[in-house]
Amino acid sequence: xxxxxxxxxxxxxxxxxxxxxxxxxxxxxxxxxxxxxxxxxxxxxxxxxxxxxxxxxxxxxxxxxxxxxxxxxxxxxxxxxxxxxxxxxxxxxxxxxxxxxxxxxxxxxxxxxxxxxxxxxxxxxxxxxxxxxxxxxxxxxxxxx
Amino acid sequence: xxxxxxxxxxxxxxxxxxxxxxxxxxxxxxxxxxxxxxxxxxxxxxxxxxxxxxxxxxxxxxxxxxxxxxxxxxxxxxxxxxxxxxxxxxxxxxxxxxxxxxxxxxxxxxxxxxxxxxxxxxxxxxxxxxxxxxxxxxxxxxxxx
Amino acid sequence: xxxxxxxxxxxxxxxxxxxxxxxxxxxxxxxxxxxxxxxxxxxxxxxxxxxxxxxxxxxxxxxxxxxxxxxxxxxxxxxxxxxxxxxxxxxxxxxxxxxxxxxxxxxxxxxxxxxxxxxxxxxxxxxxxxxxxxxxxxxxxxxxx
Amino acid sequence: xxxxxxxxxxxxxxxxxxxxxxxxxxxxxxxxxxxxxxxxxxxxxxxxxxxxxxxxxxxxxxxxxxxxxxxxxxxxxxxxxxxxxxxxxxxxxxxxxxxxxxxxxxxxxxxxxxxxxxxxxxxxxxxxxxxxxxxxxxxxxxxxx
Numbered sequence: 001x002x003x004x005x006x007x008x009x010x011x012x013x014x015x016x017x018x019x020x021x022x023x024x025x026x027x028x029x030x031x032x033x034x035x036x037x038x039x040x041x042x043x044x045x046x047x048x049x050x051x052x053x054x055x056x057x058x059x060x061x062x063x064x065x066x067x068x069x070x071x072x073x074x075x076x077x078x079x080x081x082x083x084x085x086x087x088x089x090x091x092x093x094x095x096x097x098x099x100x101x102x103x104x105x106x107x108x109x110x111x112x113x114x115x116x117x118x119x120x121x122x123x124x125x126x127x128x129x130x131x132x133x134x135x136x137x138x139x140x141x142x143x144x145x
Numbered sequence: 146x147x148x149x150x151x152x153x154x155x156x157x158x159x160x161x162x163x164x165x166x167x168x169x170x171x172x173x174x175x176x177x178x179x180x181x182x183x184x185x186x187x188x189x190x191x192x193x194x195x196x197x198x199x200x201x202x203x204x205x206x207x208x209x210x211x212x213x214x215x216x217x218x219x220x221x222x223x224x225x226x227x228x229x230x231x232x233x234x235x236x237x238x239x240x241x242x243x244x245x246x247x248x249x250x251x252x253x254x255x256x257x258x259x260x261x262x263x264x265x266x267x268x269x270x271x272x273x274x275x276x277x278x279x280x281x282x283x284x285x286x287x288x289x290x
Numbered sequence: 291x292x293x294x295x296x297x298x299x300x301x302x303x304x305x306x307x308x309x310x311x312x313x314x315x316x317x318x319x320x321x322x323x324x325x326x327x328x329x330x331x332x333x334x335x336x337x338x339x340x341x342x343x344x345x346x347x348x349x350x351x352x353x354x355x356x357x358x359x360x361x362x363x364x365x366x367x368x369x370x371x372x373x374x375x376x377x378x379x380x381x382x383x384x385x386x387x388x389x390x391x392x393x394x395x396x397x398x399x400x401x402x403x404x405x406x407x408x409x410x411x412x413x414x415x416x417x418x419x420x421x422x423x424x425x426x427x428x429x430x431x432x433x434x435x
Numbered sequence: 436x437x438x439x440x441x442x443x444x445x446x447x448x449x450x451x452x453x454x455x456x457x458x459x460x461x462x463x464x465x466x467x468x469x470x471x472x473x474x475x476x477x478x479x480x481x482x483x484x485x486x487x488x489x490x491x492x493x494x495x496x497x498x499x500x501x502x503x504x505x506x507x508x509x510x511x512x513x514x515x516x517x518x519x520x521x522x523x524x525x526x527x528x529x530x531x532x533x534x535x536x537x538x539x540x541x542x543x544x545x546x547x548x549x550x551x552x553x554x555x556x557x558x559x560x561x562x563x564x565x566x567x568x569x570x571x572x573x574x575x576x577x578x579x580x
Contacts, residue, residue: 023196024203051168058169059212059231064205086204087405088429090235090380090525090572092552094545109570110529114404115377115431117527117570135544135552137525137572139378139429141405232550233574235380235427235525237407239400254425255384259549260522260576262382262425280399280407282380282427284523284574286550313486314493341458348459349521350499357494376494380525 004038004108008080011037015072018084024064030104032072038108040072045101057097059134066091066120066136069106074116074140077108082142087115089138097133099124106138116140149183149253153225156182160217163229169209175249177217183253185217190246202242204279211236211265211281214251219261219285222253227287232260234283242278244269251283261285294328294398298370301327305362308374314354320394322362328398330362335391347387349424352412356381356426359396360408364430367401372432377405379428387423389414396428406430439473439543443515446472450507453519459499465539467507473543475507480536492532494569497557501526501571504541505553509575512546517577522550524573532568534559541573551575 008014012035019025019032025042028050034041044065052058067086075084103123110117120136153159157180164170164177170187173195179186189210197203212231220229248268255262265281298304302325309315309322315332318340324331334355342348357376365374393413400407410426443449447470454460454467460477463485469476479500487493502521510519538558545552555571 018198021198022203023194024206027194049168049172053163053166054228054230058167058209059234060205060207060209061169062205063208063212063236064203067204067208083199085199086238088235088237088378088407089204090233091208092233092545092572092574093231094552110527110567117378117529119570132545135554135572137527137570139527233523233552237400237427237429239407255382255422262384262523264425277400280409280427282382282425284382308488311488312493313484314496317484339458339462343453343456344518344520348457348499349502349524350495350497351459352495353498353502353526354493354495357498373489375489376528378525378527379494380523381498382523383521 004077004111006037006077011076015040015076018075019072025068028061028064030065035076037076038073040069040076040106041103042069043101043103046099057102059093062097062122062134063091065102065104066106066122066134067138069104070118070120070136070138071140073106073108073118077111078142082144085141085143087139087141089136091134091136093134095131095133097124099126101125114142149222149256151182151222155225156221160185160221163220164217170213173206173209175210180221182221183218185214185221185251186248187214188246188248191244202247204238207242207267207279208236210247210249211267211279212283214249215263215265215281215283216285218251218253218263222256223287227289230286230288232284232286234281236279236281238279240276240278242269244271246270259287294367294401296327296367301366305330305366308365309362315358318351318354320355325366327366328363330359330366331393331395332359333391333393336389347392349383352387352424353381355392355394356410356412356424357428359394360410360426360428361430363396363398363408364406367398368432372434375431375433377429377431379426381424381426383424385421385423387414389416391415404432439512439546441472441512446511450475450511453510454507460503463496463499465500470511472511473508475504475511475541476538477504478536478538481534492537494528497532497569498526500537500539501555501557501569502573504539505555505571505573506575508541508543508553509551512543513577517579520576520578522574522576524571526569526571528569530566530568532559534561536560549577
């Protein structure tokens with residue numbers, strides 16, 4: 001593994017400050033539960049309003065959670081004063097996203113000055129049992145102001 | 146192009162009936178605007194509660210709209226009594242998803258008994274001008290009850 | 291569609307000059323058959339040495355052809371003195387890649403100063419009948435020397 | 436992790452027998468170096484005939500190696516008498532594929548009766564130092580004869 005050393009010592013507060021501005025996280029009831037250099041987790045409860053026709057969390061909502069975790073994982077390694085945007089991602093849905101709550105994990109696989117490649121996972125948690133529901137492979141871009 | 150002939154003459158009402166059960170469409174304010182064999186469009190308004198840190202519609206919400214359009218495009222060709230699930234998708238984000246409203250378009254590229262491959266697009270519409278914001282390549286699966 | 295105007299009037303000879311240096315095209319028997327701003331086609335014969343266990347062209351070889359077409363489609367719009375590299379791509383395999391020969395088509399969907407997003411297709415051609423075998427969604431990057 | 440128990444006790448010889456029939460592996464100089472339930476590695480030397488314009492292994496050849504590793508990882512868990520085909524894959528290219536030789540690793544993330552989801556990696560090996568060059572997320576399908 002590449003060593004993942006943040007260029008900005010204040011990466012953690014910068015990630016939290018950005019998450020506060022991300023309205024969709026409030027709509028999803030999501031909150032950051034881990035912020036490390038190159039790795040961010042967030043959790044959200046099951047919400048019946050965000051489901052598809054079978055009562056599972058909709059694939060787009062699953063994506064929103066993993067994409068946010070991956071975006072912040074990338075952002076944790078970006079310099080102060082930069083912004084992060086998703087370039088693209090690919091998601092495989094492995095198991096129905098049902099359960100009490102969900103944990104999205106984003107990890108940087110390859111940091112870069114412009115592009116950062118991440119892997120993400122979504123776990124459902126039901127009565128303490130966790131199941132891998134989806135995996136993501138994503139590219140993030142650093143925008144310098 | 147393959148000819149896209151629905152096996153179920155009632156495909157249109159079947160698609161609408163499924164969309165009604167998809168809670169997330171209500172949460173996103175989305176409604177079906179076109180249902181044809183192998184092609185489905187849906188529209189949703191801009192909603193500041195569903196945005197990322199820059200005020201653009203979040204990539205996961207963009208994905209939710211395109212994935213639903215693709216899923217229903219595939220479902221329009223599936224037999225009566227079947228269900229549709231997303232296997233996987235890949236999204237490229239081309240332009241910031243800002244605007245008054247959004248139109249997601251899903252089209253079947255290759256129908257199949259088990260797997261159906263679709264292409265999707267999201268357009269933003271701002272003061273009548275439309276911009277391609279995102280494209281999707283997706284695989285859907287037909288589940289027989 | 292965005293208008294696709296090449297910044298380099300000599301884009302065509304630049305694309306051809308790069309293709310000559312791409313050794314794998316010789317190994318695949320591939321040659322450029324169309325070079326337009328934002329669109330490049332190439333063709334290659336069936337080659338039993340490049341097949342998977344069922345005698346179809348291997349998915350990696352299919353990818354090599356489409357990726358090259360997409361890369362050159364992007365490169366046709368890049369400035370003189372730049373290089374192109376593939377950032378990522380996603381391929382759906384729709385039909386077995388069998389036939390007499392194959393045509394890969396690459397098209398720019400969204401050009402950009404740094405990143406260019408392309409769509410690609412591979413058709414098999416057998417006794418004059420053409421079949422869509424695979425589709426690609428790809429991101430290319432422009433490297434300035 | 437799911438436990439990955441092969442349904443066919445002869446999975447190893449079945450994988451090797453299929454690889455022998457895959458002509459492209461010979462063309463790439465590739466050979467299987469590890470076959471375990473749900474995990475297959477293969478190695479190939481650098482070959483200047485398979486490079487892109489900068490002398491790196493072409494992205495399609497990189498894909499051929501990883502896709503084969505993933506396909507056989509999936510196939511190791513499939514029943515006797517079945518075949519495996521790639522449905523789709525997505526590749527991120529992380530570092531130029533240069534070096535003395537390459538090792539592709541394929542792992543099953545989620546096995547299934549019909550669809551199996553895999554992750555793959557390609558490492559370059561140069562003077563004993565190995566570098567992660569590319570990652571894949573792939574869907575394989577089991578075809579029953």
